[in-house]
Amino acid sequence: MNYFSSGFKLGILGGGQLGKMLLAETRKFDIQTYVLDPSAEAPGRLACNVFQQGNLMDFETVYNFGKQVDILTFEIELVNIAALEKLESEGIKIYPSPKTLKRIQNKGIQKDFYKTHNIASAPYQRFENANALKTAISENKVLLPFVWKCTEFGYDGNGVKVIRKTEDCDLLPNVECISEEMIPFKNELAVIVTRNVSGEIKTYPVVEMEFHPEANQVEYVICPARIDDAVAEKARKLALEVSKAFEHVGLLAVEMFQTTSDEILVNEVAPRPHNSGHYSIEASYTSQFENHLRAILDLPLGDTGSKVAGIMVNLVGEEGHSGDVLYENMEAILGWHGVTPHIYGKRQTRPFRKMGHVTIVNEDISEARKIAEKVKKTIKVISK
Template sequence: MKKDISNTTIGLIGGGQLGKMMIMEAKKMGFKVIVLDPAKDCPAHSICNEHIPLSLNDESAIRILSEKCDIITYEFEHINVDALLKLEEENVKIYPSPKSLKTIQNKYTQKAALLDADIPVPDFIYVENFESLEEAGRKFGYPFILKTCTGGYDGKGNFVVNSSDDLEEAYHYLGGSKAGLLAENFVNFNMEVSVIACRGIDGSLSVFPVAKNTHVNNILEETLAPAPVDKNISDRAMNIAGKALNLLEGVGIFCIEMFITESGEVLVNEIAPRPHNSGHYTIEACATSQFEQHIRAITGLPLGDSSLIRPAAMRNLLGEPGFSGPAVVKGMEDALKVKGAKVHIYGKAQTKPHRKMGHVTVCAETLSEAAELCKKAKNLIRIVSEKEDNYE
């Protein structure tokens, strides 16, 4: 007899834009969603069935969520994994598993696990003290990358060490001996790409096309799908993504960020155990979006078709420099006149410089056309605040 999932309630840790887009897909399939997020006006608040406005890392709050739900998932990896491990021991269903989350949360253990599984990664060492940081300089030469092992996103928690003169500044800037640090060889890559991949409870795999990513100031600016790479590289990247998910025994969507070098090497940079900014193009461009696929996976439903329907470009909409305060969206009408433009506004009440406030996607017959139209639509929209007259 097939299991009845019609009354399933999903508990979601985090109510940001990723959570909101997960809920939109969960609602289509009839699921209820309860959100844990401290912000009473978070993007997911307006569409969830219930909102628990407590800390994402509060063990008692996570337990309250678990008592109300059948399954727990999350939209942000920097959460209280020890609380989740305790709940899992009590047979609470949590996907992706706390075990895989714990491995991924620490960049050193993540890289070590990938290396042990013969998954290619940049050369790295653990930095225990200042002497080992000096050793990293001798081992890798300059520049090299220094990272905090835990926390950090959009470039936060990273320091490019350009010469031995930067060692002391980098060490203290990232927390010194009080913080776990990872030194990594600087990869002179030809392209940054990501692969969104999903693994079901039954071990089934679904891998989305390889996408090219362009970052500005460590924030994703543009994603193009499919990535303009030859089939050999594309196949290798997709195979690596599948191998990584099987290694982690992951359930749900994972994003595997990679570097492609000029010599054609494919190296894993980092893994995120959740839907990802670079996978937003899948909403319009693929038969099944990353968000629908995640909900299917964690509820035990068959995974959907992840094939690309048409080439697509996605660009982030960031808060304009010089503005902080209640968000105002300008230029939407003009942007929607652009052929194929789909605008997503996340519903964040407050804007601030470079905050992710939305995104634009365009699908077209060719990748170059999609990229051109997407850039045009994106440039017509500005996210400002009510105090625009104070702009300098």
């Protein structure tokens, strides 16, 4: 297949920041792209060949969009799967496949999948709704405290809650959910796996999510993770196992816990470019976005190794600020070694909205960590 400066067409469902960063790679290779997103202001409206505005959950919209392209991918899991299945049955190639997406979209099904495949993950129970969960608690079938997760439509920590007493359940929406045992962990780790259509597989190095000591928010994604080689090797092996079980095509970001006893448990996966891999644009020989593209086009995978250490800081809207965005102190951080801001292109900021990220690369990871902390303290996403 000839993809480069040819009549070949790639479709991308979703034109958010992940779609936008993927488009940087399709431009580099001059691959024709079609993007579908509900917002006329989507970051991915530029740099594609054709942008279409439409609802990603609507059967007709997704089906008609997909009929125009040769290969279809997505940057968001919340898309109409029935339309994908029909497109696939009609010969459109879809990577990752609707089958992979179905296994992941519902967290209950995802947990069952790990169980079936003997993949280490926290013990859990599935419930049709919050009422069923409450009954189980009252019957001591679920022990407090535990982690509640809604099975669908959660993102960025939405749809996850620690339940410490029965009354905490009163605030839960009455939707399908799971309860998960609370596992005491030292570190949250992630490994991005890339797998092409022919089955070639490569893993990126293990990254570490460093949390704010009080706010319990991820502050830094650090590559490589500052953990023992043996633990890193265990995490990488587990991620490979997960990848092989799913037989996905494209990227699979595997989020994991390192327990206090150095066990590694799978938390959850995402079959697409992932926040934990953004550092790769500046730090890796091949970025996660380029490797996603290579994988779904069945090209040889690029080297997932790093040129230098990389740390990523998310740029989220400050509390108390809504409206036209202003990136305060950008000039200051641009003056520091190895600092690259990525501005996603959302005109309006809101508290905690993901507006961009900053990568800090350095030959010396502890130096990168110091600069990352300065970046974090300096730049502010506010409104005008």
